Amino acid sequence: MNTESNSALRSEIAEWMATHLTGRFEALRFRGNSGDGDALPELRKEWERELARGRWTCPGWPEDMGGRGLSVAEQVVFQEEYGRAGGPGRMGHIGEGLIGPTLIAFGTEEQKQRFLPKIRSGEEFWCQGYSEPSAGSDLANIRTRARKDPVTGEWIVSGQKVWTSLAHLSDWIFVLARCDEGSVGRNGLIFLLLPLDQHGVEIQPIRQIGGSAEFNSVFFEGARARAEHVVGAPGEGWKIAMALLGFERGISTLGQQMSFAQELELIIEIARENGAGRSPIIRQRIARAWVGLRAMRYLAMRVLADDPSGDMRREVLGYKYHWSNWHRDLGKLAMDVLGLEANIVSNDPRRERLQQLFLFSRADTIYGGTNEIQLNLIAEQGLGMPREPRGTLG
């Protein structure tokens, strides 16, 4: 990814970050990453608008949609440089990376006109309403109902979503709901766009492992989506929902190695300082982390290369499992290097960052398909092993 043709872009981004992530935005460096998502929300929204002024929101979108039309490799360069500079977790990620590309692929002209510009400008923020109390790994077990109002044509939504990241800071939610009464599984679902600021929507933050509340329960009681805010046709919700996840597994994770590398460097720095780096066991673990990160970088390049021969298909499937487990192990290593110091909460920025890493990396192997679901996927799609049987408990 360090190719010649990218180096101009690389330095352009680095320079932009160096001149803009300053002043009041300085406080945002390294903040707001996954698990720390509710840190400094208002300032981060302002930061999104700052990015937008520099045309650095949605750089991968086509130019006629307001993007820069960057290639996948170039987008990774952006992610890497953004991470290297300590760019904060992106409030606009769900709009830019998930619903935006979905609308570009499946949305109507009106939907694109209505929603894309405000995602790009950092004016409207989105959240993802998939998971429910009874639909986690088994996402198709959605119970939230959408019923058509025969008079207005609007969709009336009732039910509960859960673990909805950033809902309390968002303007819109996309919801997977059941529109065919009596349907089960993947059939009879609908993909709806709803404003959160309306009667019939109640958002309750859920406090998470680190004490903050990045995700929420979202209750719908007769909330309304306009008739023209269905993506795809009613009944096609599953198809749209899966396509959206396809976008999620893409670029944002490929660029994250830069911040992983910084975390590892920080751990090495501390291990050198505090003597932990003399322990033979810690040394082995640090070396192992370094090797894993190297491999991850090449794995990402293989994912990116998107080899038309299909040589790498099996390997690409394992990418999420690899990075998430590597990162989780790094969190534990960070604590073990800090030793007793890790037990004390302080505002020493280095320690705080590693404590957050330790706690928040626990989510990496849960969201976006848990470890176990990933392994099922690899076994079934990669190795051709039999599919999991479905039970009868509903």
Place this chain on the structure above:
Amino acid sequence: MTLVLTDDQRMIRDEAARLLSERSSSEAVRKIVDSGAGTDAKLWSALSRELGWCSMAIPEEFGGLGLGATELVLLQEICGQWLACVPFWSTACVATPLLLAAASEEAKQRLLPAIAVGDLTIAVAWGALGEINPLAVCTVNAAKVDGGYSLHGHVSQVVDLPFADLVLVPALLDGVLSLFAVRRDAGLHIEPLTSMDATRPIGAARFDALELPPESRIDGDGLTSDAVEAALALAQLCFAAEQAGAARGVMDVTLAYVAERVQFGRAIASFQAIKHRCARLEVDIAEVRALIYGAAANFSADDAGELRLEASGARALASELLFRAAEEAIQLHGGVGFTWEYDPQLYFKRAQATTAILAQPEGHFCMIADALLGEASA
């Protein structure tokens, strides 16, 4: 830098895979194991003479194809997958890079073209076969005598020695590490050993004041250059590729078995405990292969640099991976996994044997840690 194989590379790989799937089948390997030879002379002749495998990474000026590290790891991977009983690694991935890095121009002219056409099979008599730097110990001394040199010493394990035409011997000459090339028929004592991994022969070499002509000393300027380090890193990387290939091979054996075997009214492949263990191995195979191919794409013969660390990392992961793939194979085969008749045992022995060669994972991680954190004693 791209990690996508070129059409030519894919062709080399597919051709090699097709050939070895026929010629290094389980039955073929078992014939060699039963014979005690450890080397499949016919197969080796086909690969080295007819198909030019040894010419791959030899520059064109010396009669080779001038290809690179990627081609070597491709072939090594396939050799590993089929447990091919051939001295390809020793000849093409250890001796050849060493010659390219350290031999005098004259010696290169003399030896490399012969290797390229498959006329020379070479083993290297490292003093420290179990270390990352196999030159760390030298148990052979050389002295200048009238009409050439005299070698004295003993090397307790030399991979592929029983089948080699020529042995490269690092030896101390007036305190300087030098390299000698000793022909098998030059009066060297080879003591064949019985290896637990019967798919690769090992012998001990004894030099009893062995008198050699002057041209037997082949190094240009000792054995301490950056280029020698790069050659050693390449040898490590190619060995990791063999291990990763063997992991793939034994995993394929396992996948085929669990798909067939029925218990509790279902194929045991449908049990999630089994699916997950196979999937874990698959993730680890992907990890190691990414590292190997990434490092190979970056390989430069002049300077080991980061490649040294990446190659060591690949070796550490590949040793662990292959062992786990082989032990899982035995476990998931149940009783038949413990038999001579089924193939997991062959891979299991290869796993342990390769782990011990050129340093175990701990040694590699230690070296990497030293590079990242400074020496432990500091």
